[in-house]
Amino acid sequence: MGNTIDTAMCLDWTSLMALRISSIKEKIRYVFNAVPINKRDGARFSVIQFQTPDDQPVITTMVPPLNIHALEQILAPPLRQQGYIDGNRDIGAALREVMNLPWRDTDENGVFLEKLAVLVTDGVPCGLFDAFNGDDPWEISNEMCNQGITLIVVGVGESITQCDDFYCALAHNTGGFYIPFINADRILSSVIGTIIHDQTTFNQVRTHDLYEEIEKNSLFKYSYMESRVKCMIHECQTMNDIRRFFYNHRLSIQHDAHS
Numbered sequence: 415m416g417n418t419i420d421t422a423m424c425l426d427w428t429s430l431m432a433l434r435i436s437s438i439k440e441k442i443r444y445v446f447n448a449v450p451i452n453k454r455d456g457a458r459f460s461v462i463q464f465q466t467p468d469d470q471p472v473i474t475t476m477v478p479p480l481n482i483h484a485l486e487q488i489l490a491p492p493l494r495q496q497g498y499i500d501g502n503r504d505i506g507a508a509l510r511e512v513m514n515l516p517w518r519d520t521d522e523n524g525v526f527l528e529k530l531a532v533l534v535t536d537g538v539p540c541g542l543f544d545a546f547n548g549d550d551p552w553e554i555s556n557e558m559c560n561q562g563i564t565l566i567v568v569g570v571g572e573s574i575t576q577c578d579d580f581y582c583a584l585a586h587n588t589g590g591f592y593i594p595f596i597n598a599d600r601i602l603s604s605v606i607g608t609i610i611h612d613q614t615t616f617n618q619v620r621t622h623d624l625y626e627e628i629e630k631n632s633l634f635k636y637s638y639m640e641s642r643v644k645c646m647i648h649e650c651q652t653m654n655d656i657r658r659f660f661y662n663h664r665l666s667i668q669h670d671a672h673s
Contacts, residue, residue, distance in 0.1 A: 426464060552656055
């Protein structure tokens, strides 16, 4: 009978992300079309648009029947979110809205539903390099894991490299993975197609061969950060722990550079 997938797409509309809306929408369309038409009737697709801590996330849910025209209507950022707003991203608030969505385990026909959240961002999360009292994305990633929600993070632009190891760990903590933007449509559509047709899970498709495909045409190299990713998952409980980990890591780099 196969699986189908309920999806929440978290879109960062700060700064340069707003300028990339055409390419972002193109990749989302490509991924959307990877879901077979006969599987769309039982699925749901939600979009969560977020910016900085001063803005509340905007949530739109598209219920069956899913089609590309309905998708187009919910992908444009609201007027109040258009522009050149910058600053650290309130990832925690966006992921909290993910948890608040009405996730299901099966559809009305008894078909098993994989639960997928895709976070698309080009910036630093609140709480990574400075103190922050909002929703803790690391704690929420543990909640997502407990509820069977897989997170995939899509990193956009060059600035993301200063924290791509954090986003990689955040995704891995839920059984997901990190993808550079250039490869997002190709990887996501392939993974979704495999899960639906082979009745497998996201964790089962996270193989060495997948990482080779994820790294193509990009500066991202999982092997460079694998040990840090594993340390964050095994040693950190909150964003405060993550922030200390990053601080100590930077200190060690400076020490090695001067020794």
